[in-house]
Amino acid sequence: MGLPKSVIIYEVGPREGFQIEDGPISTSDKVNLINGLTETGLTSIEVTSFVSPKWVPQMADAEEVLSQIKRKEGVSYRTVYLNIKGLHRAYQNNVTLDGVLMLTASNTFSKRNTNKDIKETLSTIPSWIQAYKEYKIPVEQIAVMAAFGCNFEGDIEQQKILDILRQTIQMAEENGETIQKFKLADTMGWANPQQIKNMIYTIRNEWPQIKILLHLHDTRGLGMANAYAAMEEGVNEFETALGGLGGCPFAAVKGAAGNIATEDFVFMCMELGIGTGINLDLLIENVSAAEMIVGHSLPGHLLRGGLLRR
Amino acid sequence: MGLPKSVIIYEVGPREGFQIEDGPISTSDKVNLINGLTETGLTSIEVTSFVSPKWVPQMADAEEVLSQIKRKEGVSYRTVYLNIKGLHRAYQNNVTLDGVLMLTASNTFSKRNTNKDIKETLSTIPSWIQAYKEYKIPVEQIAVMAAFGCNFEGDIEQQKILDILRQTIQMAEENGETIQKFKLADTMGWANPQQIKNMIYTIRNEWPQIKILLHLHDTRGLGMANAYAAMEEGVNEFETALGGLGGCPFAAVKGAAGNIATEDFVFMCMELGIGTGINLDLLIENVSAAEMIVGHSLPGHLLRGGLLRR
Numbered sequence: 314m315g316l317p318k319s320v321i322i323y324e325v326g327p328r329e330g331f332q333i334e335d336g337p338i339s340t341s342d343k344v345n346l347i348n349g350l351t352e353t354g355l356t357s358i359e360v361t362s363f364v365s366p367k368w369v370p371q372m373a374d375a376e377e378v379l380s381q382i383k384r385k386e387g388v389s390y391r392t393v394y395l396n397i398k399g400l401h402r403a404y405q406n407n408v409t410l411d412g413v414l415m416l417t418a419s420n421t422f423s424k425r426n427t428n429k430d431i432k433e434t435l436s437t438i439p440s441w442i443q444a445y446k447e448y449k450i451p452v453e454q455i456a457v458m459a460a461f462g463c464n465f466e467g468d469i470e471q472q473k474i475l476d477i478l479r480q481t482i483q484m485a486e487e488n489g490e491t492i493q494k495f496k497l498a499d500t501m502g503w504a505n506p507q508q509i510k511n512m513i514y515t516i517r518n519e520w521p522q523i524k525i526l527l528h529l530h531d532t533r534g535l536g537m538a539n540a541y542a543a544m545e546e547g548v549n550e551f552e553t554a555l556g557g558l559g560g561c562p563f564a565a566v567k568g569a570a571g572n573i574a575t576e577d578f579v580f581m582c583m584e585l586g587i588g589t590g591i592n593l594d595l596l597i598e599n600v601s602a603a604e605m606i607v608g609h610s611l612p613g614h615l616l617r618g619g620l621l622r623r
Numbered sequence: 624m625g626l627p628k629s630v631i632i633y634e635v636g637p638r639e640g641f642q643i644e645d646g647p648i649s650t651s652d653k654v655n656l657i658n659g660l661t662e663t664g665l666t667s668i669e670v671t672s673f674v675s676p677k678w679v680p681q682m683a684d685a686e687e688v689l690s691q692i693k694r695k696e697g698v699s700y701r702t703v704y705l706n707i708k709g710l711h712r713a714y715q716n717n718v719t720l721d722g723v724l725m726l727t728a729s730n731t732f733s734k735r736n737t738n739k740d741i742k743e744t745l746s747t748i749p750s751w752i753q754a755y756k757e758y759k760i761p762v763e764q765i766a767v768m769a770a771f772g773c774n775f776e777g778d779i780e781q782q783k784i785l786d787i788l789r790q791t792i793q794m795a796e797e798n799g800e801t802i803q804k805f806k807l808a809d810t811m812g813w814a815n816p817q818q819i820k821n822m823i824y825t826i827r828n829e830w831p832q833i834k835i836l837l838h839l840h841d842t843r844g845l846g847m848a849n850a851y852a853a854m855e856e857g858v859n860e861f862e863t864a865l866g867g868l869g870g871c872p873f874a875a876v877k878g879a880a881g882n883i884a885t886e887d888f889v890f891m892c893m894e895l896g897i898g899t900g901i902n903l904d905l906l907i908e909n910v911s912a913a914e915m916i917v918g919h920s921l922p923g924h925l926l927r928g929g930l931l932r933r
Contacts, residue, residue, distance in 0.1 A: 316817075462931065464929075464932070467931070467932065467933040468933055502928060503931060505891065505894035505895055506851050506891075506895070507626070507894075507895055507896075508894070531924065532924065532928040532929075533887065533890055533924050533925055533928040533929075533931075534847055534884065534887030534890065534891070534923065534924035534925065534928070535847060535887075535890075535891055535894070537844055537845060537847055537848045538847045538848045538850070538851040538891065540848070541816050541848040541851065541852065542851065569924070569927040569928045569929070570924055570927075570928065574844065577843065577844030577845075580843055580844065580845075581815065581816075581844070581845055581848065584815035584817075584818075584845070585815055585816065585817055586817075613844070614841065614842065614843050614844030614879070614880055615843055615844065617879040617880075618812060618842040618843040618844070618879045618880065619774075619842075619843075619879070621772065621777070621813060621843075622774070622777065623777040623778055
């Protein structure tokens, strides 16, 4: 299909990043960073998670963060939630809700993350649809984690993803909902560029009208090559994290890279003539601020490599 | 053209890496690492530079390194030299000599590196050809540094590269030599994937029979995407550095990434079904050894991200 003219970038750094850090991060540090990101031209920022503070103490201040940030028109503030209780909290805190149905392509990982295997998760889909209906949120998206491979289960067959998508679409349709987007997450950094392309071909072949959003990790250094390969096929929606904030809790060794870095991805797009609407200088100032907050350097390249000065 | 079936990897880590490190690195550390790399399946290792110890004190032990390493059949040991005196030293130390004519696409950078601008460098080409002839080394390669952009001069017009290549080829031909390979180095990390592809198209259009070898830097995070883009066009020769050893002396801030990491590149090739002949587990053991030698972590991803265990 050729490179897209522009891309939509969903910034997930504050949520992915602050979740994994050892040290406590103050609410005001979080708020300041989110406020800084709001000024860069980003149109979507995932700011926190509505999850149990017992399991993820770093996200216990979700409500405070959302009440303290300075919201800007044209910027969507998003959050993660893993159960309907979390959705309820999100709804009460004025965030953008996508009506997303969440699944994981690996039984083991699904079980570890949510205490439900794939079959059990599929059985909860009708109740999710019902919950969204109650809030009058159209159910438009299916998100699949570990869609390209899993440290616990190894390769994930493409057929498995298609089965999950088909079953979930059917449940949505039976409830009068129309899926418009698939989010595929390479949660543990298993994807390679050809696999990305194959997945895109296969999905487009079956569902030509459904958009694809990719969440790519750089655990093994292929993140940017994967993003480029996807853009060569016209994919134009990506989740990325400022500085590569976040790391990977599943990697072999502590210190492995996490999501592809927003600034590196924005830079690649700029160089390829693909619009992002983002001010890269401002973005890099925020990477610098993020490094101060977490107290260590981040894997993104631009802060140290520097912009191209022509 | 589609992905190649296999690639040739020229390891440049020991030379690029030890050149830039602050601390002194002992000859025996260098020798041990090179001996380790020799066992990984690599077929070419750039081990040192024959340059003035006044300017590059870390390379003062070039002769000792070459006399102490355990050489293995089937492995080529290569070195860098910047003048004919250096070529003479290399010749006396039993290394693989490629009959390479070296140029830089940026006047400013050329002057800083060799005290000669492009025109002056071109005027030395006949004496290089003569020197190679004396050693009975066929002149087969033209190498162009900063071929994709320069921190001092900005963008480098493709036309400029073509002019340099044409003039150098002509001088080679006038002396009865046939150029068989271009090495293009993205010395300061300016390239993007489309620029790489355009350069490959243009060169293939004019010189379909000449092979292309790429030396890619990851200064701004696009190194692996650039390598993938080149392989999509069938390029199958790359210089890479173990662990990403080397850094970039021209980057905005100390700590910027250097060459693409050999292990990340080998991993990408494996995942794409492209043969490398390299044992990735052994290679990663050497990355670990290299980190011990330089005393800090290196930018390559695989050591921390871990292999895919299926």
